[in-house]
Amino acid sequence: MAVFLSSFVNKIDKKGRVSVPAPFRAVLGPDTAGIVVFRSLQVEALEGCSIAHLELLSQSLEKQDLSPDIFDLIETTIFGGSVQLPFDSEGRITLPQSLIAGVGIQEEVAFVGRRKTFQLWDPAKLATHETAARSKARAKDISLSKIIASVTQTANGGKE
Amino acid sequence: MAVFLSSFVNKIDKKGRVSVPAPFRAVLGPDTAGIVVFRSLQVEALEGCSIAHLELLSQSLEKQDLSPDIFDLIETTIFGGSVQLPFDSEGRITLPQSLIAGVGIQEEVAFVGRRKTFQLWDPAKLATHETAARSKARAKDISLSKIIASVTQTANGGKE
DNA sequence: AGTCTTCCCATGATATCCCATATCTTCCCA
DNA sequence: TGGGAAGATATGGGATATCATGGGAAGACT
Numbered sequence: 001m002a003v004f005l006s007s008f009v010n011k012i013d014k015k016g017r018v019s020v021p022a023p024f025r026a027v028l029g030p031d032t033a034g035i036v037v038f039r040s041l042q043v044e045a046l047e048g049c050s051i052a053h054l055e056l057l058s059q060s061l062e063k064q065d066l067s068p069d070i071f072d073l074i075e076t077t078i079f080g081g082s083v084q085l086p087f088d089s090e091g092r093i094t095l096p097q098s099l100i101a102g103v104g105i106q107e108e109v110a111f112v113g114r115r116k117t118f119q120l121w122d123p124a125k126l127a128t129h130e131t132a133a134r135s136k137a138r139a140k141d142i143s144l145s146k147i148i149a150s151v152t153q154t155a156n157g158g159k160e
Numbered sequence: 161m162a163v164f165l166s167s168f169v170n171k172i173d174k175k176g177r178v179s180v181p182a183p184f185r186a187v188l189g190p191d192t193a194g195i196v197v198f199r200s201l202q203v204e205a206l207e208g209c210s211i212a213h214l215e216l217l218s219q220s221l222e223k224q225d226l227s228p229d230i231f232d233l234i235e236t237t238i239f240g241g242s243v244q245l246p247f248d249s250e251g252r253i254t255l256p257q258s259l260i261a262g263v264g265i266q267e268e269v270a271f272v273g274r275r276k277t278f279q280l281w282d283p284a285k286l287a288t289h290e291t292a293a294r295s296k297a298r299a300k301d302i303s304l305s306k307i308i309a310s311v312t313q314t315a316n317g318g319k320e
Numbered sequence: 321a322g323t324c325t326t327c328c329c330a331t332g333a334t335a336t337c338c339c340a341t342a343t344c345t346t347c348c349c350a
Numbered sequence: 351t352g353g354g355a356a357g358a359t360a361t362g363g364g365a366t367a368t369c370a371t372g373g374g375a376a377g378a379c380t
Binding site for chain 2: 368369370371372373
């Protein structure tokens, strides 16, 4: 499957519409009606994914051995807090004021690919978050090549 | 299957009518006559679902190996306490005073999607419940990406 | 007869659809 | 190789449809 890659910054017009980056729409598939967006639990941003992916999550949640209160938590936060946003004929969505206000998004949105999902940030907040993440990675001496090496060595089996 | 997503707040008019959000009606299907509403066992809110789903619940209850008193409790609370509410031609329902008084609903109702069912809250009570859930999620370090990762690992058919 | 409920129509706000335009990339042909 | 053309993409604006909401009228039950 294609994954969400790279970052794009698009403007929000007066009507509150913003174009979903064409590469992301391509990942979703040509006959996708829209996306699902909800508030991230960890960071001050929104999470986005396909409806199909959320339904997959929905089905698999039942199989997971989650405690009732966690289950309730997820259902309230994710499913209750999520919004289904259909594309218009130009591939735009309209972000509800309630959602973007909570994460500081105003006239611009940064779409950040995260493989199976993507995030929607206020560009300024994203910048500070990125520099923080970068210095943190340096501090922890995270090396990509080392990770890849260890993966290909041990758990190879997986494709991708 | 389509699931109940997102949240909507609608007003109750003088006659006690409130519109069921159009997206929810769409999930129920175009030829659905109404919904079933009953008091939640866990939270101070009402549960709503399709009549078909209640029948499904009824069937799965019989298969479960529940103790007689629990079974009796559920039958009394859910089936005895539930109300079947038909739509008017505009997709509105009339909530019985007895039901909404018990959960603090007054002039506004928040419809909260929960996949197969949805909940009806007093907006103020919902806000309290949501912030509590969110901070709880952070405290327990629930990561959606982790959940999604485990989901795609176990349940993923292969495509997507 | 009176009150309550159900059906039907009206209305304002919002969202959706459709068309237009500018900028950028890609492709083609010289 | 370079210039031009064609397509794609992001963005903007006007027109239309949908939805939530309100109120009146007809019917039912007491």
